[in-house]
Amino acid sequence: MVWTSRPVKALKGNIRAPGDKSCSHRALIFGGLAAGTSRFTGLLEGEDVLRTGWAMEALGATVKQTGPGAWEVIGVGEKGLSQPEKDLDFGNSGTGSRLMMGLVSGYPINVEMTGDESLRSRPMNRILKPLRMMRGLDTAGPDGQLPFAIVGTESLKAITYVPPVASAQVKSAVLLAGLNADGTTIVEEARQTRDHTERMLRGFGVTVGTERLGAEGVRVSLEGGQKLTAIDAAIPGDPSSAAFLVAAGILSPQGDVMVEGIMSNSTRSGFYDVVNLMGAHLGAEEMGDAAGERLINVHAGSAQLSGKPVPERLVPSMIDEFPILGVLAAFAEGETVVTGAEELRVKESDRIGAVVAMLRANGVDAEERPDGFAVQGCGGPPPGGGLVETRHDHRIAMSALVMGTASQNPVSVDDISMIATSYPDFLSHMAELGADISEG
Numbered sequence: 043m044v045w046t047s048r049p050v051k052a053l054k055g056n057i058r059a060p061g062d063k064s065c066s067h068r069a070l071i072f073g074g075l076a077a078g079t080s081r082f083t084g085l086l087e088g089e090d091v092l093r094t095g096w097a098m099e100a101l102g103a104t105v106k107q108t109g110p111g112a113w114e115v116i117g118v119g120e121k122g123l124s125q126p127e128k129d130l131d132f133g134n135s136g137t138g139s140r141l142m143m144g145l146v147s148g149y150p151i152n153v154e155m156t157g158d159e160s161l162r163s164r165p166m167n168r169i170l171k172p173l174r175m176m177r178g179l180d181t182a183g184p185d186g187q188l189p190f191a192i193v194g195t196e197s198l199k200a201i202t203y204v205p206p207v208a209s210a211q212v213k214s215a216v217l218l219a220g221l222n223a224d225g226t227t228i229v230e231e232a233r234q235t236r237d238h239t240e241r242m243l244r245g246f247g248v249t250v251g252t253e254r255l256g257a258e259g260v261r262v263s264l265e266g267g268q269k270l271t272a273i274d275a276a277i278p279g280d281p282s283s284a285a286f287l288v289a290a291g292i293l294s295p296q297g298d299v300m301v302e303g304i305m306s307n308s309t310r311s312g313f314y315d316v317v318n319l320m321g322a323h324l325g326a327e328e329m330g331d332a333a334g335e336r337l338i339n340v341h342a343g344s345a346q347l348s349g350k351p352v353p354e355r356l357v358p359s360m361i362d363e364f365p366i367l368g369v370l371a372a373f374a375e376g377e378t379v380v381t382g383a384e385e386l387r388v389k390e391s392d393r394i395g396a397v398v399a400m401l402r403a404n405g406v407d408a409e410e411r412p413d414g415f416a417v418q419g420c421g422g423p424p425p426g427g428g429l430v431e432t433r434h435d436h437r438i439a440m441s442a443l444v445m446g447t448a449s450q451n452p453v454s455v456d457d458i459s460m461i462a463t464s465y466p467d468f469l470s471h472m473a474e475l476g477a478d479i480s481e482g
């Protein structure tokens with residue numbers, strides 16, 4: 043179903059950022075594992091997160107909604123995870139599926155897992171390889187794409203693992219397997235990825251060590267056999283979802299957008315650093331904290347940006363924000379170049395190909411690089427007028443719709459259904475700001 047975003051003069055208003063997707067997955071997983079009842083507020087009720095909740099229920103936890111964004115999770119505690127009676131379907135979610143692969147591998151259960159067309163095409167050997175090492179198996183194995191089964195065991199051995207790609211999902215899967223392994227599991231990241239697993243596990247009473255490794259890296263360690271204790275927590279706002287609203291405020295000719303309660307964590311803030319480098323002058327005010335994370339309100343007003351090379355050291359901390367950065371680059375003056383971001387090829391879509399196709403369909407000069415893309419900015423509103431192929435990718439759909447709010451002509455997308463995986467309130471939030479987005 044085609045939806046179209048038409049240019050409007052002003053986007054204005056205050057929006058509360060939706061709950062963070064990464065933290066919401068982890069809240070349900072850790073709550074489902076813990077002894078006792080955990081209560082969460084502000085949980086993201088996106089499809090990806092709900093599927094993680096259903097998976098935890100299939101494994102023996104009780105997960106129930108008690109109000110809007112309010113959830114109660116009764117964990118399995120001492121009993122451990124039990125054999126699910128059906129396949130676990132993770133839909134579109136790399137995070138849910140990969141974290142759960144690590145988690146279930148340390149229990150004597152056999153778990154069939156699957157996902158949608160996009161997830162079934164994503165690489166899983168990055169998880170299967172360290173899990174095989176923890177079983178003492180040769181690291182060579184069949185190439186992994188869902189559907190497949192994880193056959194768990196109670197005799198995992200701790201390993202020291204250096205992931206070949208910067209991935210919080212890989213780090214987290216290894217640490218979750220490490221919870222049930224014999225010895226101390228260590229993950230060494232050359233460039234640190236988002237640290238929500240480490241922080242939230244500590245909240246649930248697990249001792250997790252973190253040491254700096256070189257200028258940009260980290261060594262994370264966790265002793266096997268530790269138990270989790272239930273907590274009450276408020277989920278911080280999602281900086282990745284908020285990035286669409288912030289971009290909309292910057293691009294609007296009369297933009298005045300405040301996004302409230304965004305998690306401020308240096309492992310997630312790359313997008314905000316880059317748009318400031320490009321000349322956005324975002325305003326930030328402290329808002330207290332939630333679940334051990336600092337919260338800020340961010341104000342975004344109209345600004346003419348200048349294209350910039352994106353510093354490679356910031357790539358992991360903005361890995362989900364490249365589609366919307368591509369849109370900002372199209373409005374900027376001069377060239378924006380992204381390098382060192384080959385991971386974008388294996389997200390919900392090949393996001394290098396999808397971003398370049400989105401921009402070209404709207405009259406913008408953009409080209410693919412093996413590990414990124416280059417955009418020649420229009421120095422103002424790009425032509426627009428295109429129909430964007432979203433390729434089952436929520437972030438491409440939202441980026442294209444934001445582009446349409448300020449381009450010369452409307453921008454259409456071929457599908458919006460998958461936006462609900464990460465940001466079910468996106469369209470209503472955009473409408474509150476004054477966007478003109480509708481079917482057809």
Ligand SMILES: O=C(O)C1=C[C@@H](OP(=O)(O)O)[C@@H](O)[C@H](O)C1
Pocket residue numbers: 063064065136137208209210211212214236361362385
């Ligand atoms: O751990 C997480 O919650 C996530 C890690 C990132 O994936 P990778 O680990 O594949 O980089 C990110 O793209 C995803 O949206 C969420």
Ligand SMILES: C=C(OP(=O)(O)O)C(=O)O
Pocket residue numbers: 090134135136137138362389390437464
């Ligand atoms: C890459 C993403 O998520 P996941 O890997 O969980 O599917 C995303 O939300 O942009």
